[in-house]
Amino acid sequence: HVFREVAGLEVATPFARMTYAEALERYGTDKPDTRFGLPMADVTEAVRGCGFRVLAGAVEAGGVVKALRVPEGSRLSNSRLKAPKGDVAAEAVAAGAKGITFLRVQEGGAVDGPKPLREGLTPEQTAALVAGAGGQPGDLLLLAADEAGVVNKALDRVRQYLGRELGEIEEGTHALTWVTDFPMFEWDEDAGRHQALHHPFTAPFPEDEHDLFSARAMAYDLVLDGFEIGGGSLRNYRPDTQREVFRALGFSDAEMEQQFGFLLEALESGAPPHGGMAFGLDRLVM
Secondary structure, three states: OHHHHHHOOOOOOOOEEEEHHHHHHHHOOOOOOOOOOOOEEEOHHHHOOOOOHHHHHHHHOOOEEEEEEEOOHHHOOHHHHOOOOOHHHHHHHHOOOOOOEEEEEOHHHOEEOOHHHHHHOOHHHHHHHHHHHOOOOOOEEEEEEEOHHHHHHHHHHHHHHHHHHOOOOOOOOOOEEEEEOOEOEEEEOOOOEEEEOOOOOEOEOHHHOOOHHHOEEOEEEEEEOOEEEEEEEEEOOOHHHHHHHHHHOOOOHHHHHHHHHHHHHHHHOOOOOOEEEEEOHHHHHO
16 A cells, blocks of 8 residues: 555565575575575585585584575676675675685586686586576576575675676565564574574464474564565463563573563463564655
8 A cells, every 4th residue: 555655656466475494595684685586595415525625614614505596697707706806705705704606507517616616526516506506507606605694694795786786676666575484582692592583472383382492483574675664473372381481581480570470460361362563664765
């Protein structure tokens, strides 16, 4: 309604939908801009144990290797992909990566790229990497290797940069996407404990309640062109589950009562299932 009445635009319905895990896998972010392609793929297993230490070392350390596929890869010269002067490599470095490397997919399964990388991959590993990335002749595969968070952040930034730089985003188009099934918790390195990814009142999926640390939350965001414009969740309405969530966050029983006793008392009284969503209308104005 807002698009139609304010901007005179029609948007496709129903809105696209993907899980949090799918968003990170293909786009490296939980706020994907789905107006254009340039998808990513996890190729960790394809390069495990390879002779190129940058990739193999990251895998051995528990990290991941992902490939960002750029069709018509000849649009980007090698010099743009090499740090420190290349603009594409600079985007990855600015996001926290040490750099990126690359392969160019040729006819007949052959690849071109930096010699240490080409020689460090067996023919089987090369074929598995290209297949895992969905590579086709003419494609450029940009590779990043590090901890998952670093790789996702770096390739997300590179993808957004290339989307603009290569004219992949059709002018005047918009894409609305639901992102669902967020994890209940994320690990806070600084605090040394788990914290709620959305907030501690979100309900877990009932089938996941046996292990809250790996559970999915019944939470959802609405994303427009790479910006979160709204979010919400179904709330905990059972006091036993709410107490378990607080315990997972490190609250003692006394701390629960002191800080959230009013809420727990309300839930004990028989609160019905409930949920909702809040929009950031200021973000639409942006």
